[in-house]
Amino acid sequence: xxxxxxxxxxxxxxxxxxRLSCAASGSIANIDFMAWxxxxxxxxxxxxxxxxxxxxxxxxDSVKGRFTISRDGAKSTLFLQMNSLKLEDTxxxxxxxxxPRWGYWGQGTQVTVSS
Numbered sequence: 001x002x003x004x005x006x007x008x009x010x011x012x013x014x015x016x017x018x019r020l021s022c023a024a025s026g027s028i029a030n031i032d033f034m035a036w037x038x039x040x041x042x043x044x045x046x047x048x049x050x051x052x053x054x055x056x057x058x059x060x061d062s063v064k065g066r067f068t069i070s071r072d073g074a075k076s077t078l079f080l081q082m083n084s085l086k087l088e089d090t091x092x093x094x095x096x097x098x099x100p101r102w103g104y105w106g107q108g109t110q111v112t113v114s115s
Contacts, residue, residue: 041090
């Protein structure tokens, strides 16, 4: 099993920055994929950024150029650097990781962008 714990959320003004962290523990050696998802009010959960074991990175169009996903080499911590934040970036951000045949979610961290 893998346990995930997010941190770094909070209240920020539009145009500001936040850095989210996701601490992974447990069977992290088997992780082959990690991602950040976001659930905004009234919307479905969506993936905003992902990184594979081979460091292939993808971003949703809505955050491309503003957000940067990274992780440490040991796969124990996943980061999301969020710059130029917009009101529509408000939501609960979830860390996700997968091992062969299973996926794990963190509890989420709230990000609120104010005008």
